[in-house]
Amino acid sequence: MIQDLALDGKAVVITGGSHGIGRGMALACAEAGAGVVIAARGQERIDEVVAEIRAAGGKAIGVPTDATNRQQVDALVAACVSEYGKIDAMFAHAGGSGGGPQSDAPFWEYPDEAFEGAVIGNLMSSFYSCRAAAKAMVEQGTGGSLVMTATAGAVRASQRWAYATSKGALLSMTKVLAGRLGPQGIRANVLLPGMIATSEATTEQERAIREQRGMFTPAGRVGMGADFGALAVYLVSDASKYVTGQQFLVDGGMVNGGVAPPFYTPQHEI
């Protein structure tokens, strides 16, 4: 079984791969033997991750990509195939506001541009990435693994409702792709991160905020990018060949609770 988890010879693309969860997944896949492609908008942070992987003896290239731009995404997959001869996995992880304005407006006054931005940033970008990867996988005739990133907020009422709504569409897309692409040997799964810190805390204030947020999580802490590493390796590997259409909550138990503060402890005898 353990050899099934080795990623030697696999080619993996990670959009949003230069920091946070994406970086954690990229480092783990490279460590497991995969050749990775780090895609993100900023060249500088891409270079840092690529250098980090290479310094550790791994294989990585960086391809600056705006995941909301279909031509750039197609070129990203082509770059992976050109470098490694194929693509085995796509982490369609990049997300965000898609260039739209952030808005705290109440629902009844929420601006079109902010909602459209969330749909473009989270849903369209995942669609472009999965479509391009699936096309290459079908042409290769090898099958492969598509992994999208939604949010725990997509299965509960999130304060960030436009974000959560657009991410929620990825839950449906995961099921649909699992069903549609199964015959081609392509599996589709989705990650649902809970409260995750995307970088190391640099100030006392930041540390205090994280500690407080951790109190809302049964695990007692917020998550880190590294918490996604082993799962990412598993989802790329042959060990997960029969796993498709699934939602993976990585939330320290947050969503499983939610009916009371995590450490509320009733006592009642019968």
Added chain:
Amino acid sequence: MPLEHRFSLAGKKTMVIGAETPAGGAIARAYAEAGADVALCALTADDAVLKARAVKRDIEAMGRTATEYVMDVTLGKNVQVTTRQIAKELGGLDAVASAPDLFLAKPIEKISDSELQRVMQMNFTSQFFVVRTAVEEFRRAKAPGRIVLVTSVLHERGMMNVSAYSAAAGAVASLIRSAGHELSHENITVNGIGLGWMDWMDDRLTPGDENADRARRFPMLRRMGTAEDLGGLAVLLSAEESAPYITGQVLAVDGGLTQHQ
């Protein structure tokens, strides 16, 4: 179809098990309001009988027939015999609701064998007996049947110290899915009502505990549920014409508690 007919239990024979509980009492009153005669079963022969009798008086004041019984739901035979007697006395049986609720909250390593057994017996095994027996009566009458089991939203959520209680609720949810499936071709529906935080639940939301006070505000509607919040759904799931195509479901009456992040 006229609206009052769609939601009507006029002339229907119904039974509420655990009629002394706030949920059972609310369902019994709602059944009577919708026109049903109601057999009220108290789960124990103590002050539960007096509480069930108060429900009986309310129902009689509406001009319906209410009768009272004591049913030991820990014994399948007792559930069967009492139900048979009720069906005979009422002249049939169309809908059954069951609302037991024995809450236990202790760390898992402190829960004894007998405590686990009691929690499972009262909250789950009793519901199994109720479904098994009700089906016999519905088949005997060759008539449609409606079963409503009251349980907790903890069937799908975790919390500290409620391992035994939530496991029983989970078993009820599974019973509802499988029995709903098994009986669907006989026009017998089996559904559940999952309760969130209700205003009588001081046993699990300890008064004075600040985290319990926070939990009381977790429902999206920012209040705890009341007995009156249950009646409508119970009637919807129990009337012959209202929801014949809904079965195997546990519907939450929780003010949005389980959608809270």
